[in-house]
Amino acid sequence: MLTANVNGADLHYADQGPRDAPAVMFANSLGTDLRVWDELLPHLPAGLRIVRYDKRGHGLSEETPGPYSIDQLADDAAGLIRHLGLSKVVFVGLSIGGLIGQSLAARHGDLLAGLVISNSAAKIGDAQMWGDRIAAIRRDGLASIGAATMERWFSPAFRAAGHAAPWQRMLERQPLAGYAACCEAIAAADLGASTRGLRLPVRLIAGTADGSTPPDLVRGTADLIQGARLDVIEGAGHIPCVEAPREYADILTHFLKEIGHV
Template sequence: MGTVQLADGELNYQLEGPQGAPVLVLSNSLGTDLHMWDTQMPAFTEHFQVLRLDTRGHGKSLVTEGPYSIEQLGRDVLALLDALNIERAHFCGLSMGGLIGQWLGINAGQRLLRLVVCNTAAKIGSPEVWNPRIEMVLRDGQAAMAALRDASIARWFTADFAEANPGHAKRITDMLAATSPQGYAANCAAVRDADFREQVASIQAPTLVVAGTEDAVTPPSGSRFIQQQVQGAEYAEFYAAHLSNVQAGATFSHRVVDFLLNR
Protein backbone atom coordinates (compact mmCIF):
# COMPACT_ATOMS: atom_id res chain seq x y z
CA MET A 1 0.00 0.00 0.00
CA GLY A 2 1.08 3.56 -0.68
CA THR A 3 -0.33 7.05 -0.86
CA VAL A 4 0.15 9.97 -3.20
CA GLN A 5 -0.44 13.47 -1.90
CA LEU A 6 -2.90 15.37 -4.08
CA ALA A 7 -3.69 19.04 -3.58
CA ASP A 8 -6.64 18.19 -1.32
CA GLY A 9 -5.71 14.88 0.30
CA GLU A 10 -4.13 11.43 -0.09
CA LEU A 11 -4.92 8.92 -2.82
CA ASN A 12 -4.46 5.31 -1.74
CA TYR A 13 -2.86 2.84 -4.14
CA GLN A 14 -1.22 -0.58 -4.31
CA LEU A 15 1.53 -1.47 -6.80
CA GLU A 16 2.38 -5.16 -7.34
CA GLY A 17 4.11 -7.24 -9.97
CA PRO A 18 7.46 -7.48 -11.72
CA GLN A 19 9.45 -4.26 -11.94
CA GLY A 20 10.04 -3.19 -15.50
CA ALA A 21 6.87 -4.86 -16.77
CA PRO A 22 4.22 -2.69 -18.46
CA VAL A 23 1.94 -1.00 -15.93
CA LEU A 24 -1.75 -1.92 -15.76
CA VAL A 25 -4.01 0.49 -13.85
CA LEU A 26 -7.19 -0.99 -12.33
CA SER A 27 -10.08 1.34 -11.48
CA ASN A 28 -12.88 0.24 -9.13
CA SER A 29 -16.64 0.44 -9.55
CA LEU A 30 -18.92 2.72 -7.55
CA GLY A 31 -19.12 1.51 -3.95
CA THR A 32 -16.13 -0.86 -3.99
CA ASP A 33 -12.40 -0.44 -3.41
CA LEU A 34 -9.19 -1.71 -4.99
CA HIS A 35 -9.79 -5.20 -3.52
CA MET A 36 -12.61 -5.78 -6.01
CA TRP A 37 -9.78 -6.88 -8.33
CA ASP A 38 -8.27 -9.49 -5.97
CA THR A 39 -9.50 -12.35 -8.18
CA GLN A 40 -7.51 -10.97 -11.12
CA MET A 41 -4.21 -10.36 -9.36
CA PRO A 42 -2.52 -13.77 -9.85
CA ALA A 43 -3.12 -13.68 -13.61
CA PHE A 44 -2.41 -9.97 -14.06
CA THR A 45 0.82 -9.86 -12.04
CA GLU A 46 2.31 -12.61 -14.23
CA HIS A 47 2.62 -10.09 -17.03
CA PHE A 48 2.14 -6.59 -15.61
CA GLN A 49 3.07 -4.27 -12.81
CA VAL A 50 -0.47 -3.77 -11.50
CA LEU A 51 -1.40 -0.39 -10.07
CA ARG A 52 -4.70 -0.43 -8.16
CA LEU A 53 -6.16 2.66 -6.58
CA ASP A 54 -9.09 3.53 -4.35
CA THR A 55 -11.00 6.12 -6.35
CA ARG A 56 -11.54 9.39 -4.46
CA GLY A 57 -14.36 8.90 -1.93
CA HIS A 58 -13.71 5.16 -1.64
CA GLY A 59 -11.60 2.84 0.49
CA LYS A 60 -8.65 4.57 2.13
CA SER A 61 -8.48 7.49 -0.29
CA LEU A 62 -9.41 11.07 0.41
CA VAL A 63 -13.07 12.03 0.87
CA THR A 64 -13.64 15.62 -0.21
CA GLU A 65 -16.78 17.67 -0.58
CA GLY A 66 -18.89 16.73 -3.60
CA PRO A 67 -20.18 16.59 -6.15
CA TYR A 68 -17.29 15.03 -8.05
CA SER A 69 -16.92 14.76 -11.81
CA ILE A 70 -15.46 12.01 -13.98
CA GLU A 71 -12.92 14.55 -15.23
CA GLN A 72 -11.80 15.12 -11.63
CA LEU A 73 -11.44 11.36 -11.07
CA GLY A 74 -9.57 10.99 -14.34
CA ARG A 75 -7.18 13.74 -13.35
CA ASP A 76 -6.57 11.91 -10.06
CA VAL A 77 -5.40 8.91 -12.12
CA LEU A 78 -3.07 11.14 -14.16
CA ALA A 79 -1.70 12.69 -10.97
CA LEU A 80 -0.99 9.19 -9.62
CA LEU A 81 0.83 8.22 -12.82
CA ASP A 82 2.84 11.45 -12.70
CA ALA A 83 3.77 10.93 -9.04
CA LEU A 84 5.03 7.41 -9.81
CA ASN A 85 6.84 8.56 -12.99
CA ILE A 86 4.71 6.32 -15.22
CA GLU A 87 4.54 7.83 -18.70
CA ARG A 88 2.11 5.35 -20.28
CA ALA A 89 0.03 2.48 -18.94
CA HIS A 90 -2.73 0.05 -19.77
CA PHE A 91 -6.02 0.93 -18.08
CA CYS A 92 -8.89 -1.34 -17.04
CA GLY A 93 -11.95 0.10 -15.31
CA LEU A 94 -15.36 -1.31 -14.44
CA SER A 95 -18.63 0.65 -14.30
CA MET A 96 -17.60 4.06 -12.88
CA GLY A 97 -14.03 2.95 -13.57
CA GLY A 98 -15.10 2.39 -17.17
CA LEU A 99 -16.34 5.98 -17.36
CA ILE A 100 -12.95 7.13 -16.05
CA GLY A 101 -11.33 4.99 -18.76
CA GLN A 102 -13.47 6.62 -21.43
CA TRP A 103 -12.52 10.08 -20.16
CA LEU A 104 -8.84 9.15 -20.29
CA GLY A 105 -9.23 7.72 -23.78
CA ILE A 106 -10.92 10.90 -24.99
CA ASN A 107 -8.76 13.45 -23.17
CA ALA A 108 -5.42 11.79 -22.36
CA GLY A 109 -5.04 9.06 -24.95
CA GLN A 110 -1.29 9.70 -25.18
CA ARG A 111 -0.96 8.22 -21.67
CA LEU A 112 -2.68 4.94 -22.59
CA LEU A 113 -1.21 1.79 -24.10
CA ARG A 114 -4.44 -0.22 -24.27
CA LEU A 115 -7.86 0.43 -22.73
CA VAL A 116 -10.38 -2.02 -21.24
CA VAL A 117 -13.81 -0.73 -20.21
CA CYS A 118 -16.09 -3.20 -18.43
CA ASN A 119 -19.78 -3.21 -17.50
CA THR A 120 -20.14 0.44 -18.37
CA ALA A 121 -21.77 2.76 -20.89
CA ALA A 122 -21.15 6.15 -22.46
CA LYS A 123 -23.99 7.33 -20.22
CA ILE A 124 -25.17 5.39 -17.15
CA GLY A 125 -28.68 5.96 -15.84
CA SER A 126 -30.56 9.25 -15.52
CA PRO A 127 -31.01 11.95 -12.86
CA GLU A 128 -34.28 10.27 -11.91
CA VAL A 129 -32.25 7.22 -10.86
CA TRP A 130 -29.32 8.99 -9.23
CA ASN A 131 -30.85 11.96 -7.42
CA PRO A 132 -33.07 9.98 -5.00
CA ARG A 133 -30.11 7.73 -4.16
CA ILE A 134 -27.87 10.73 -3.49
CA GLU A 135 -30.54 12.31 -1.27
CA MET A 136 -31.08 9.08 0.67
CA VAL A 137 -27.38 8.53 1.30
CA LEU A 138 -26.75 12.10 2.42
CA ARG A 139 -29.81 11.95 4.69
CA ASP A 140 -29.40 8.49 6.23
CA GLY A 141 -25.61 8.00 6.18
CA GLN A 142 -24.27 4.56 7.04
CA ALA A 143 -27.77 3.14 7.43
CA ALA A 144 -28.37 3.94 3.78
CA MET A 145 -25.08 2.31 2.81
CA ALA A 146 -26.11 -0.87 4.64
CA ALA A 147 -29.44 -0.87 2.80
CA LEU A 148 -27.67 -0.38 -0.52
CA ARG A 149 -25.34 -3.27 0.30
CA ASP A 150 -28.28 -5.62 0.79
CA ALA A 151 -29.87 -4.50 -2.48
CA SER A 152 -26.61 -4.66 -4.41
CA ILE A 153 -26.28 -8.45 -4.31
CA ALA A 154 -29.03 -8.80 -6.91
CA ARG A 155 -27.52 -6.05 -9.08
CA TRP A 156 -23.91 -7.14 -8.87
CA PHE A 157 -24.31 -10.94 -9.18
CA THR A 158 -26.71 -13.39 -10.75
CA ALA A 159 -28.84 -15.29 -8.24
CA ASP A 160 -27.12 -18.61 -8.94
CA PHE A 161 -23.66 -17.12 -8.38
CA ALA A 162 -24.66 -15.38 -5.14
CA GLU A 163 -26.25 -18.59 -3.85
CA ALA A 164 -23.23 -20.74 -4.74
CA ASN A 165 -20.64 -18.22 -3.53
CA PRO A 166 -22.16 -16.41 -0.52
CA GLY A 167 -18.82 -15.59 1.06
CA HIS A 168 -17.44 -14.15 -2.16
CA ALA A 169 -20.54 -12.02 -2.69
CA LYS A 170 -20.49 -10.80 0.91
CA ARG A 171 -16.83 -9.80 0.72
CA ILE A 172 -17.56 -7.54 -2.24
CA THR A 173 -20.87 -6.10 -1.04
CA ASP A 174 -19.38 -5.35 2.39
CA MET A 175 -17.15 -2.85 0.58
CA LEU A 176 -20.27 -0.85 -0.22
CA ALA A 177 -21.44 -0.77 3.41
CA ALA A 178 -17.97 0.48 4.42
CA THR A 179 -17.88 3.29 1.84
CA SER A 180 -18.14 6.87 3.07
CA PRO A 181 -21.71 8.15 2.47
CA GLN A 182 -20.31 11.56 1.51
CA GLY A 183 -17.83 9.99 -0.91
CA TYR A 184 -20.45 7.64 -2.36
CA ALA A 185 -22.95 10.43 -2.96
CA ALA A 186 -20.27 12.62 -4.56
CA ASN A 187 -19.32 9.78 -6.93
CA CYS A 188 -22.98 9.09 -7.75
CA ALA A 189 -23.13 12.67 -8.99
CA ALA A 190 -20.04 12.11 -11.14
CA VAL A 191 -21.66 9.07 -12.77
CA ARG A 192 -24.99 10.92 -13.13
CA ASP A 193 -23.41 13.84 -14.98
CA ALA A 194 -21.09 11.89 -17.29
CA ASP A 195 -22.18 11.62 -20.92
CA PHE A 196 -19.59 10.57 -23.50
CA ARG A 197 -21.97 9.53 -26.27
CA GLU A 198 -20.81 12.35 -28.55
CA GLN A 199 -17.10 11.96 -27.71
CA VAL A 200 -16.39 8.26 -27.32
CA ALA A 201 -15.67 7.82 -31.05
CA SER A 202 -12.55 9.96 -30.62
CA ILE A 203 -10.84 7.23 -28.53
CA GLN A 204 -7.83 5.97 -30.48
CA ALA A 205 -6.21 3.60 -27.99
CA PRO A 206 -6.79 -0.08 -28.78
CA THR A 207 -9.94 -0.86 -26.79
CA LEU A 208 -11.69 -3.92 -25.39
CA VAL A 209 -15.29 -3.56 -24.21
CA VAL A 210 -16.53 -6.17 -21.70
CA ALA A 211 -20.20 -6.80 -20.86
CA GLY A 212 -22.24 -9.10 -18.65
CA THR A 213 -25.16 -10.92 -20.25
CA GLU A 214 -27.33 -10.41 -17.14
CA ASP A 215 -26.18 -6.89 -16.26
CA ALA A 216 -29.27 -4.77 -15.54
CA VAL A 217 -27.21 -1.76 -14.41
CA THR A 218 -25.24 -1.37 -17.64
CA PRO A 219 -26.82 -3.74 -20.18
CA PRO A 220 -24.82 -5.14 -23.10
CA SER A 221 -26.52 -2.66 -25.45
CA GLY A 222 -24.52 0.17 -23.89
CA SER A 223 -21.30 -1.80 -24.25
CA ARG A 224 -22.12 -2.55 -27.89
CA PHE A 225 -22.59 1.18 -28.49
CA ILE A 226 -19.06 1.90 -27.27
CA GLN A 227 -17.63 -0.96 -29.32
CA GLN A 228 -19.39 0.31 -32.45
CA GLN A 229 -18.23 3.88 -31.90
CA VAL A 230 -14.56 3.19 -31.15
CA GLN A 231 -12.73 2.21 -34.30
CA GLY A 232 -11.35 -1.33 -34.12
CA ALA A 233 -12.65 -1.98 -30.60
CA GLU A 234 -13.03 -5.61 -29.52
CA TYR A 235 -16.00 -6.97 -27.57
CA ALA A 236 -16.37 -9.73 -24.99
CA GLU A 237 -19.51 -10.80 -23.14
CA PHE A 238 -19.64 -13.16 -20.18
CA TYR A 239 -22.43 -14.80 -18.22
CA ALA A 240 -22.47 -12.34 -15.33
CA ALA A 241 -24.39 -9.48 -13.80
CA HIS A 242 -22.70 -6.13 -13.08
CA LEU A 243 -19.37 -7.30 -11.62
CA SER A 244 -18.22 -9.52 -14.46
CA ASN A 245 -14.63 -9.58 -13.22
CA VAL A 246 -15.74 -11.27 -9.99
CA GLN A 247 -18.36 -13.58 -11.44
CA ALA A 248 -16.50 -14.62 -14.60
CA GLY A 249 -13.23 -14.81 -12.67
CA ALA A 250 -10.47 -16.60 -14.56
CA THR A 251 -12.32 -16.38 -17.88
CA PHE A 252 -12.45 -12.59 -17.53
CA SER A 253 -8.79 -12.42 -16.51
CA HIS A 254 -7.57 -14.50 -19.43
CA ARG A 255 -9.54 -12.49 -21.99
CA VAL A 256 -8.16 -9.21 -20.65
CA VAL A 257 -4.58 -10.55 -20.54
CA ASP A 258 -4.85 -11.83 -24.12
CA PHE A 259 -6.07 -8.42 -25.26
CA LEU A 260 -3.39 -6.47 -23.39
CA LEU A 261 -0.67 -8.76 -24.76
CA ASN A 262 -2.23 -8.42 -28.23
CA ARG A 263 -2.34 -12.16 -28.75
Protein backbone atom coordinates (compact mmCIF):
# COMPACT_ATOMS: atom_id res chain seq x y z
CA MET A 1 0.00 0.00 0.00
CA LEU A 2 1.43 3.35 -1.09
CA THR A 3 0.71 6.77 0.42
CA ALA A 4 2.15 10.24 -0.06
CA ASN A 5 1.65 13.33 2.07
CA VAL A 6 0.53 15.99 -0.37
CA ASN A 7 -0.71 19.45 0.63
CA GLY A 8 -1.38 18.30 4.17
CA ALA A 9 -3.24 15.09 3.29
CA ASP A 10 -2.09 11.49 3.03
CA LEU A 11 -3.15 10.28 -0.41
CA HIS A 12 -3.42 6.57 -1.16
CA TYR A 13 -2.25 5.59 -4.64
CA ALA A 14 -1.23 2.66 -6.84
CA ASP A 15 1.75 2.89 -9.19
CA GLN A 16 2.22 0.16 -11.79
CA GLY A 17 4.50 -0.28 -14.80
CA PRO A 18 8.03 0.75 -15.79
CA ARG A 19 9.31 3.83 -13.94
CA ASP A 20 10.53 5.43 -17.17
CA ALA A 21 7.41 4.67 -19.24
CA PRO A 22 4.86 7.24 -20.43
CA ALA A 23 2.56 7.92 -17.46
CA VAL A 24 -1.23 7.90 -17.31
CA MET A 25 -2.90 9.07 -14.09
CA PHE A 26 -6.51 8.17 -13.26
CA ALA A 27 -8.80 10.20 -10.96
CA ASN A 28 -11.96 8.55 -9.62
CA SER A 29 -15.58 9.63 -9.60
CA LEU A 30 -17.50 10.83 -6.56
CA GLY A 31 -18.22 7.97 -4.17
CA THR A 32 -15.68 5.51 -5.60
CA ASP A 33 -12.08 4.57 -4.95
CA LEU A 34 -9.20 3.62 -7.26
CA ARG A 35 -10.64 0.12 -7.83
CA VAL A 36 -13.08 1.74 -10.26
CA TRP A 37 -10.35 1.33 -12.91
CA ASP A 38 -9.59 -2.35 -12.27
CA GLU A 39 -11.58 -3.76 -15.21
CA LEU A 40 -10.06 -1.23 -17.60
CA LEU A 41 -6.37 -1.88 -16.96
CA PRO A 42 -6.02 -5.27 -18.71
CA HIS A 43 -7.26 -3.70 -21.95
CA LEU A 44 -4.66 -0.90 -22.05
CA PRO A 45 -1.43 -1.13 -24.06
CA ALA A 46 1.57 -2.72 -22.37
CA GLY A 47 4.46 -0.52 -21.33
CA LEU A 48 2.58 2.33 -19.69
CA ARG A 49 3.15 3.63 -16.17
CA ILE A 50 -0.32 3.59 -14.60
CA VAL A 51 -0.99 5.73 -11.52
CA ARG A 52 -4.36 5.64 -9.75
CA TYR A 53 -5.16 7.51 -6.57
CA ASP A 54 -7.93 8.21 -4.08
CA LYS A 55 -8.68 11.91 -3.76
CA ARG A 56 -8.77 13.27 -0.23
CA GLY A 57 -11.83 12.17 1.69
CA HIS A 58 -12.29 9.02 -0.41
CA GLY A 59 -11.09 5.43 -0.30
CA LEU A 60 -7.98 5.01 1.82
CA SER A 61 -6.86 8.62 1.50
CA GLU A 62 -7.05 10.93 4.50
CA GLU A 63 -10.33 12.63 5.30
CA THR A 64 -9.36 16.23 6.03
CA PRO A 65 -11.88 18.88 7.17
CA GLY A 66 -14.05 20.31 4.40
CA PRO A 67 -15.31 21.99 2.42
CA TYR A 68 -12.92 21.19 -0.41
CA SER A 69 -12.56 23.07 -3.70
CA ILE A 70 -11.84 21.69 -7.15
CA ASP A 71 -8.69 23.82 -7.31
CA GLN A 72 -7.51 22.29 -4.00
CA LEU A 73 -8.14 18.79 -5.36
CA ALA A 74 -6.29 19.71 -8.57
CA ASP A 75 -3.35 20.95 -6.52
CA ASP A 76 -3.37 17.57 -4.74
CA ALA A 77 -3.10 15.82 -8.11
CA ALA A 78 -0.26 18.12 -9.14
CA GLY A 79 1.49 17.46 -5.84
CA LEU A 80 1.25 13.70 -6.34
CA ILE A 81 2.59 13.99 -9.90
CA ARG A 82 5.58 15.96 -8.61
CA HIS A 83 6.05 13.58 -5.64
CA LEU A 84 6.37 10.69 -8.11
CA GLY A 85 8.79 12.62 -10.31
CA LEU A 86 6.50 12.40 -13.33
CA SER A 87 6.33 14.73 -16.28
CA LYS A 88 4.03 15.05 -19.28
CA VAL A 89 1.30 12.87 -17.81
CA VAL A 90 -1.96 12.03 -19.55
CA PHE A 91 -4.62 12.67 -16.90
CA VAL A 92 -7.89 10.72 -17.08
CA GLY A 93 -10.60 12.16 -14.85
CA LEU A 94 -14.02 10.56 -14.30
CA SER A 95 -16.94 12.73 -13.10
CA ILE A 96 -15.45 14.92 -10.32
CA GLY A 97 -12.13 13.62 -11.64
CA GLY A 98 -12.94 15.38 -14.91
CA LEU A 99 -13.43 18.65 -13.04
CA ILE A 100 -10.12 18.04 -11.25
CA GLY A 101 -8.47 17.41 -14.62
CA GLN A 102 -9.78 20.65 -16.10
CA SER A 103 -8.48 22.65 -13.14
CA LEU A 104 -5.18 20.75 -13.18
CA ALA A 105 -4.70 21.55 -16.87
CA ALA A 106 -5.49 25.23 -16.28
CA ARG A 107 -3.32 25.59 -13.15
CA HIS A 108 -0.49 23.12 -13.82
CA GLY A 109 -0.55 22.61 -17.56
CA ASP A 110 3.20 22.07 -17.74
CA LEU A 111 2.71 18.69 -16.03
CA LEU A 112 0.36 17.30 -18.69
CA ALA A 113 0.71 15.83 -22.16
CA GLY A 114 -3.04 15.36 -22.57
CA LEU A 115 -6.36 15.28 -20.76
CA VAL A 116 -9.32 12.91 -20.88
CA ILE A 117 -12.55 14.35 -19.44
CA SER A 118 -14.86 11.41 -18.84
CA ASN A 119 -18.54 11.73 -17.97
CA SER A 120 -17.96 15.24 -16.71
CA ALA A 121 -18.37 18.87 -17.67
CA ALA A 122 -17.16 22.35 -16.85
CA LYS A 123 -20.17 22.67 -14.52
CA ILE A 124 -22.19 19.79 -13.07
CA GLY A 125 -25.57 20.46 -11.48
CA ASP A 126 -26.50 23.47 -9.36
CA ALA A 127 -26.02 24.57 -5.78
CA GLN A 128 -29.56 23.61 -4.76
CA MET A 129 -29.20 20.04 -6.01
CA TRP A 130 -25.89 19.54 -4.24
CA GLY A 131 -27.14 21.24 -1.09
CA ASP A 132 -30.12 18.89 -0.97
CA ARG A 133 -27.86 15.87 -1.38
CA ILE A 134 -25.48 17.00 1.35
CA ALA A 135 -28.39 17.62 3.73
CA ALA A 136 -29.83 14.17 2.98
CA ILE A 137 -26.63 12.25 3.66
CA ARG A 138 -25.83 14.24 6.79
CA ARG A 139 -29.30 13.45 8.08
CA ASP A 140 -29.73 9.83 6.90
CA GLY A 141 -26.27 8.59 5.83
CA LEU A 142 -24.90 7.58 2.44
CA ALA A 143 -27.06 4.45 2.34
CA SER A 144 -30.07 6.72 1.92
CA ILE A 145 -28.92 7.72 -1.59
CA GLY A 146 -27.40 4.38 -2.63
CA ALA A 147 -30.18 2.96 -4.79
CA ALA A 148 -30.96 6.25 -6.56
CA THR A 149 -27.28 6.78 -7.28
CA MET A 150 -26.99 3.38 -8.96
CA GLU A 151 -29.78 4.43 -11.33
CA ARG A 152 -27.67 7.39 -12.43
CA TRP A 153 -24.39 5.45 -12.51
CA PHE A 154 -25.36 2.35 -14.47
CA SER A 155 -27.61 1.30 -17.33
CA PRO A 156 -30.82 -0.65 -16.64
CA ALA A 157 -29.28 -3.79 -18.17
CA PHE A 158 -26.22 -3.61 -15.90
CA ARG A 159 -28.38 -3.15 -12.83
CA ALA A 160 -30.83 -5.88 -13.83
CA ALA A 161 -27.94 -8.34 -14.06
CA GLY A 162 -27.06 -7.60 -10.42
CA HIS A 163 -23.72 -6.00 -11.23
CA ALA A 164 -24.37 -2.73 -9.41
CA ALA A 165 -24.56 -4.17 -5.88
CA PRO A 166 -20.82 -4.04 -5.05
CA TRP A 167 -20.61 -0.48 -6.35
CA GLN A 168 -23.49 0.55 -4.14
CA ARG A 169 -21.62 -0.92 -1.17
CA MET A 170 -18.50 0.99 -2.23
CA LEU A 171 -20.46 4.24 -2.30
CA GLU A 172 -22.13 3.62 1.03
CA ARG A 173 -18.80 2.84 2.73
CA GLN A 174 -17.06 6.04 1.65
CA PRO A 175 -16.25 8.52 4.45
CA LEU A 176 -19.39 10.64 4.77
CA ALA A 177 -17.61 13.91 5.57
CA GLY A 178 -15.19 13.43 2.66
CA TYR A 179 -18.05 12.71 0.27
CA ALA A 180 -19.93 15.80 1.45
CA ALA A 181 -16.81 17.96 1.13
CA CYS A 182 -16.38 16.82 -2.47
CA CYS A 183 -20.05 17.56 -3.15
CA GLU A 184 -19.39 21.09 -1.91
CA ALA A 185 -16.43 21.33 -4.30
CA ILE A 186 -18.58 20.30 -7.26
CA ALA A 187 -21.37 22.68 -6.25
CA ALA A 188 -18.99 25.64 -6.28
CA ALA A 189 -17.20 24.72 -9.51
CA ASP A 190 -17.91 26.59 -12.73
CA LEU A 191 -14.85 26.09 -14.92
CA GLY A 192 -16.20 27.36 -18.22
CA ALA A 193 -13.82 30.30 -18.56
CA SER A 194 -10.62 28.43 -17.69
CA THR A 195 -11.62 25.32 -19.65
CA ARG A 196 -12.27 27.46 -22.73
CA GLY A 197 -8.62 28.51 -22.57
CA LEU A 198 -7.14 24.99 -22.57
CA ARG A 199 -4.75 24.31 -25.44
CA LEU A 200 -3.49 20.79 -24.74
CA PRO A 201 -4.86 17.66 -26.47
CA VAL A 202 -8.25 16.79 -24.95
CA ARG A 203 -10.59 13.85 -25.46
CA LEU A 204 -14.03 13.63 -23.84
CA ILE A 205 -16.05 10.47 -23.15
CA ALA A 206 -19.78 10.11 -22.45
CA GLY A 207 -22.31 7.30 -22.12
CA THR A 208 -25.79 7.29 -23.63
CA ALA A 209 -27.29 5.89 -20.39
CA ASP A 210 -25.51 8.35 -18.08
CA GLY A 211 -28.01 9.78 -15.62
CA SER A 212 -25.56 12.21 -14.01
CA THR A 213 -23.72 13.83 -16.95
CA PRO A 214 -25.63 12.97 -20.14
CA PRO A 215 -23.91 13.26 -23.52
CA ASP A 216 -25.33 16.71 -24.34
CA LEU A 217 -23.82 18.12 -21.15
CA VAL A 218 -20.43 16.60 -21.94
CA ARG A 219 -20.71 17.81 -25.54
CA GLY A 220 -21.23 21.35 -24.29
CA THR A 221 -17.85 21.22 -22.57
CA ALA A 222 -16.22 19.65 -25.65
CA ASP A 223 -17.45 22.63 -27.65
CA LEU A 224 -15.55 24.98 -25.34
CA ILE A 225 -12.13 23.42 -26.01
CA GLN A 226 -10.24 24.05 -29.20
CA GLY A 227 -9.55 20.76 -31.01
CA ALA A 228 -11.32 18.56 -28.44
CA ARG A 229 -13.22 15.46 -29.56
CA LEU A 230 -16.07 13.59 -27.90
CA ASP A 231 -16.65 9.82 -28.00
CA VAL A 232 -20.00 8.44 -26.83
CA ILE A 233 -20.29 4.84 -25.65
CA GLU A 234 -23.66 3.38 -26.55
CA GLY A 235 -25.57 1.86 -23.64
CA ALA A 236 -23.06 2.86 -20.96
CA GLY A 237 -23.87 4.84 -17.85
CA HIS A 238 -21.88 7.27 -15.73
CA ILE A 239 -18.99 4.89 -15.07
CA PRO A 240 -18.21 3.32 -18.46
CA CYS A 241 -14.77 2.10 -17.36
CA VAL A 242 -16.74 -0.41 -15.23
CA GLU A 243 -19.63 -1.09 -17.58
CA ALA A 244 -17.79 -1.04 -20.93
CA PRO A 245 -14.08 -1.38 -20.15
CA ARG A 246 -13.04 -2.66 -23.57
CA GLU A 247 -14.76 0.17 -25.44
CA TYR A 248 -13.39 2.68 -22.96
CA ALA A 249 -9.87 1.31 -23.38
CA ASP A 250 -10.17 1.49 -27.16
CA ILE A 251 -11.02 5.20 -26.96
CA LEU A 252 -8.22 5.90 -24.51
CA THR A 253 -5.67 3.87 -26.48
CA HIS A 254 -6.56 5.68 -29.71
CA PHE A 255 -6.07 9.03 -27.96
CA LEU A 256 -2.70 7.95 -26.50
CA LYS A 257 -1.53 6.87 -29.95
CA GLU A 258 -2.76 10.09 -31.54
CA ILE A 259 -0.63 12.21 -29.22
CA GLY A 260 2.40 9.89 -29.31
CA HIS A 261 2.07 8.70 -25.71
CA VAL A 262 2.48 4.99 -26.51
